[in-house]
Amino acid sequence: MSGFATSYSPPIAASQPSRAAGPARAVARPRQKVLWMAQFPYPGAGMGHPAPWVAALAAALQKQPEIELTILDWHPGLSKPIDEFDKDGMHFIYLRAPSFRQDLLTLYTQRVHVARQYLRRHHQAYDVLHLHGSEWQLPAVVPGLERPVVLSVQGVITEYLRYLPQTWSRLGLSWKIGEFYERRYLPTVHEFICRTAWDKALMAKLSPGARIHHNWEMMRPEFYEPEPEPATEVRPQVLFTGGNQRMKGFTEVVAAYALIRQQSPLKLVMAGRVTLEEVNQEARKLGIAPFTAAEVECVGFCNAAQLAALMRQSFCLLHPSYIDNSPNTVCEAQLLGLPVVATHVGGVPDLIEPDKTGLLSDLAPRSLAAQVLRLYHSPELAHMLRQESRLVAAHRHDRETIVRRTIDIYHTIS
Structure with missing residues (x-):
């Protein structure tokens, strides 16, 4: 216990009356x-x-x-x-x-x-x-x-x-x-x-x-809005919203994406306080070849409407945080049906049932990359995660x- x-x-x-007493x-x-x-x-x-x-x-x-x-x-x-x-x-x-x-x-x-x-x-x-x-x-x-x-x-x-x-x-x-x-x-x-x-x-x-x-x-109102008609076309891009924050997994994202780009055409879109120059500085520290603007796009801070639009356009959210309780970014992504790859830390497992409402990983870049690539090579899994996570999140955040x-x-x- x-x-x-x-x-x-x-x-x-009111306490329940008898049938003869009329409505409560x-x-x-x-x-x-x-x-x-x-x-x-x-x-x-x-x-x-x-x-x-x-x-x-x-x-x-x-x-x-x-x-x-x-x-x-x-x-x-x-x-x-x-x-x-x-x-x-x-x-x-x-x-x-x-x-x-x-x-x-x-x-x-x-x-x-x-x-x-x-x-x-x-x-x-x-x-x-x-x-x-x-x-x-x-x-x-x-x-x-x-x-x-x-x-x-x-x-x-x-x-x-x-x-x-x-x-x-x-x-x-x-x-x-x-x-x-x-x-x-x-x-x-x-x-x-x-x-x-x-x-x-x-x-x-x-x-x-x-x-x-x-x-x-x-959550913010923008994430409860129904899917626009016609539906937004999903692009081959991975979304990361942690900017250059170490505790949000900035270093791990850079290292994981270096592996992802070797095996897929996926692009990395980074929101928050970060520039391509900072990304490539981190890449050099890790011994990774620099990224081009076509591979990594830094979009800065987003308001709710901008982030919701980015999520609808993206293939998955990558959230490799060192520690989190119930990160709103994950919850908002699930409300929109965006598949999530996140680290198994803090309260995150309460949000993600593996292979049902998202994918969990440890912080190792190879593990993160493997989960993203698994999702990329399994359209059926991606579709199922989109449907199930949206239903669960809508109930959770009613x-x-x-x-x-x-x-x-x-x-x-x-």
């Missing part, structure tokens, strides 16, 4: 005021966009009459301590935070203190506090508050740090500090929303006795189910 408690309550309804009437649940702490970059600041799965769920929840959603975040560029406003049916609160450099030099204590002080004064105005991820020291902000707290697990620094190159970079230092905060404060959180066996086991280890609620993440479960979790813990 597993070492953690699990909970998922179905929607609360649903119990009206009280309207809940929910405060999210989540990364929602300050509008107009040019600091990117909120995490896609967070933004998608927020947009869906704000349409629910029983939920009043407020989002709390930090922003270093504020001219005043607090900025509040309404936007897109939600209330936003931004607290002034130190610059990234000052934040790091103060070991995040100033930023955490600002949020702690705000919540000490205002937390009782809410029924539930929902933390999105542990990476930004959110668990350090809420100990001692007299309101139920639930944390949606995203990445787990304590685990990811094992795969980061041991350098004294700002990122490495930031992650080391983040690991301290996770180990110190995750045990104070007793309710978690998890998705995979991997993150459930981690939370049971880091916060013994915690209650685990299961819910999948919502938007109505995810919204209902989220609201049920709020009622369960409050």
Whole structure:
């Protein structure tokens, strides 16, 4: 038996009456005021966009009459301590935070203190506090508050740090500090929303006795759209979306593609922060002949519509990550019926049933190349993966189910 408690309550309804009593009437649940702490970059600041799965769920929840959603975040560029406003049916609160450099030099204590002080004064105005991820020291902000707290697990620094190159970079230092905060404060959180066996086991280890609620993440709207008519022509290209990120398997992709191009006409399309020059620099380090622009195309960062179009055009997605929980790229690819070759790490096996909803591999370039080539030489397998992965992902990421479960979790813990 597993070492953690699990909970998922179905929607609360009236007890079943006798046949003579007439139809059952649903119990009206009280309207809940929910405060999210989540990364929602300050509008107009040019600091990117909120995490896609967070933004998608927020947009869906704000349409629910029983939920009043407020989002709390930090922003270093504020001219005043607090900025509040309404936007897109939600209330936003931004607290002034130190610059990234000052934040790091103060070991995040100033930023955490600002949020702690705000919540000490205002937390009782809410029924539930929902933390999105542990990476930004959110668990350090809420100990001692007299309101139920639930944390949606995203990445787990304590685990990811094992795969980061041991350098004294700002990122490495930031992650080391983040690991301290996770180990110190995750045990104070007793309710978690998890998705995979991997993150459930981690939370049971880091916060013994915690209650685990299961819910999948919502994907971006573009990936739920039906196949356009006429259907997009699939090109002989392998898609990789990790840019030049080492932990996403950049080196392994370069090495694997060198083998793939020897045995097939497949092209490699790379999205994210990467250039052909960087790819060929990596190839030289590995003793591989340089690639031409006809072999490797670097398309830069893609918005949701652009990525969905790329996925529909591609033969398969190659996702050789060192560690992942439930990578959205894999989930989005499956929603569109794009066959996936991914590494057997973290929570990925919960997304991919081998030879049914995708192909799994170890990180060795030869193994990755072999799986891609196997898919290329077996149109029947590719077709079956397209059909089955689309069906499974559509059920897994059903938007109505995810919204209902989220609201049920709020009622369960409050």
